[in-house]
Amino acid sequence: MPYSAKFKEHLAHPRNAGELSDANAIADETNPICGDRLRLSLIVKDDRIEAARYLAYGCPPTLVCGSVLTELISGKTMEEARQLTRADLLDAIGGLPSRKHHAAALAIETLNSALSLL
């Protein structure tokens, strides 16, 4: 299964890259098997995600999942963000080969880690 046009677009033009200096939650998770790493910083005010930034190291799906995730969660309430699943993320990307689904799992895990700090 080839990567989608949206996937390639995010890879070439990542959204929300970087780190928020005034974040009130930062989570940094690593896939222990492949070493892929995702770092997510959030500003949450009045139960709503006002801003999200990410840094990522690893295979292209990991980089793209970070970019798409930050778009998906910006403006959402904490509860809405908690409801987000791996399948939602995969849908938003336009699908990934099954052998790359671990990238979406890492992104959701990192999101949940960040939310658990709040």
Next chain:
Amino acid sequence: MPNPVRRVYLDNSATTPVDARIAAAMARAVVENFGNASSVHGFGQQARAAIDRARREVAALIGAKQNEIVFTSGGTEANNLAIRGLCEAATTHGRHIITSSIEHPSVAGVCSELEKRGWEVTRLPVYQNGIVRVRDVASSLRPETVLITIMMANNEIGTIQPIAEIAELVRERRSTGQRHLWFHTDAVQAAGRLRLNVDELGCDLLTLSAHKLYAPKGIGALYVRRGVRLYGQNVGGHQERERRAGTENVPGIVAFGEAAKLAREEREQRIVHDRALRDNLEAAVLQRIPDVVMNGDRERRLDHLSNISFRFIEGEGLLINLDLEGIAVSTGSACSSGTLEPSPVIRALGVDDELARGSIRFSFGKENTEDEVDYAVEVLARAVERLRALSPLTLVSH
């Protein structure tokens, strides 16, 4: 997103674009030499003559005699025939193989398969420069060693192995009584790029592939020194002196013959051309991009190839970023099912996982231009910068 306008192919070690002269020779053979070369009538004999001409050209590329060339479907089949064929024929003399830790999968895979069937395999290290040490070969030799298989030049980093020195060691052992010891080298990457002469090299078996020489896929050859016994792996016909049964792929063989002839005639100019482009790319990368590591020995390597690790980023992301702008390169790293598989070749150099994951191979060919190198460096510098801006690994180091 618009498709890239420009396309730059810098992956000539994976395969080469087909030379128009070779394609024309092949097209003629498809139409004119359709006869079965085993047939005694005129049509068959015409195809036989075309094969014989091609065989002479392939033999001439490596200084062999034409009856020492066995045509196969490619390098992988030739490696299978060499290693399995020899080991099966030599099984009463011993069951030990010496190889290197940076072989192509078609050699490494056959060795692993034989290992499962009770053969013992010693895989020699290559150290930081990516080169096998002859003294390691010597110290690994046992009375029951029947085969040494070590590649001529590596496909990922281009390092040239001490083949003539290893062959000398084999000759010494034979002269002191170990008569049942043979030496195979996979020269798929080296052919057409290094001057090869099987008598000077002293190997018994040598693998070639046509599609690295501007010919199409589907044709290769194994050099088998006269007197070396091999068990055929494809049986059920008398073709290729009983070593490879099956009606010959006449157009493929003709293409290989033409490719070998052109490689011999044009080798010097191709080397000068490729080396200049490679050196310019490396100089520009070192000047423009910080935190890079050049992999493999700087001197003893093929002239058309450069393997560079970019710190803080992963090779596949870089590869796709380059591909989006029309530039084709390769990376030895792969990530599948959540399991990291950094290039075994780069890992064998003793580098850390991050460097192994961030390695990219650029390989040049006769069709590349200086302008393409400039474009590739521009795109590369931007892509590396973009990916590094994303990398959490830069947080601790910058």
